[in-house]
Amino acid sequence: MxxxxxxxxxxxxxxxxxxxxxxxxxxxxxxxxxxxxxxxxxxxxxxxxxxxxxxxxxxxxxxxxxxxxxxxxxxxxxxxxxxRTATVTVEGLAEIRAEGSPSAKLLWRAQPGVIGRLGECANGWCEFAIGDRRGWIAGESIWGEGPP
The missing domain is CATH 2.30.30.40 (SH3 Domains)
Known part of the structure; x- marks a missing residue:
């Protein structure tokens, strides 16, 4: 109860x-x-x-x-x-990777202004979902991550 x-x-x-x-x-x-x-x-x-x-x-x-x-x-x-959501803010295209690492497989790229659902963040990388597409994005490429 x-x-x-x-x-x-x-x-x-x-x-x-x-x-x-x-x-x-x-x-x-x-x-x-x-x-x-x-x-x-x-x-x-x-x-x-x-x-x-x-x-x-x-x-x-x-x-x-x-x-x-x-x-x-x-x-x-x-x-x-x-x-939690975040907006892509990096100039050019932000890389969305299979894991939170710059050497992980590149899944796709997102343009500035794209909004995605924010998951867990660790070691400068955040889980990022746009619709049913999911991957990891560098925290420095988005606004909405980190301490408010």
Whole structure:
């Protein structure tokens, strides 16, 4: 019975984490406002589900988030997910390899701006999944990896 209570409480507890922490957009469209209320003007409109963001502050049901370009603003917490994602940021093409090593078999390459699901990271490499394709990418090639 106690286990069931813990499982039911987990999703809300995930949003109650103390900043900073990583999140991703769980909706196709979200407004970033200049303050933590719907009465504040919209500064940016994000139209990319799974976009990684960093939460830097909380105020009620609002989160002050930062994107990869350093833009900061307030979003409703309900638009955010604790699912980890990352964006390819390297110039040119990022290599996705079979294992976390520069000498591992090259599986494919990803363009800057591609977003993927982030798995475990170790020794400068991260598991990276785009759709049903999975591999390893150098941590220096993405934004959304490492300590928030």
């Amino acid at each position: 106690a286990l069931a209570g813990l499982l039911l409480a987990w999703p809300s507890a995930a949003q109650d984490a103390e900043p900073p922490y990583w999140v991703s957009l769980k909706v196709d469209r979200a407004n970033m406002r200049v303050g933590p209320d719907r009465s504040y003007p919209i500064d940016w409109v994000y139209v990319r589900r799974d976009l990684p963001l960093r939460v830097v502050r909380k105020s009620g049901g609002w989160r002050l988030v930062e994107d990869q370009d350093g833009a900061r603003g307030w979003m409703l917490a309900r638009f955010l997910s604790r699912d």
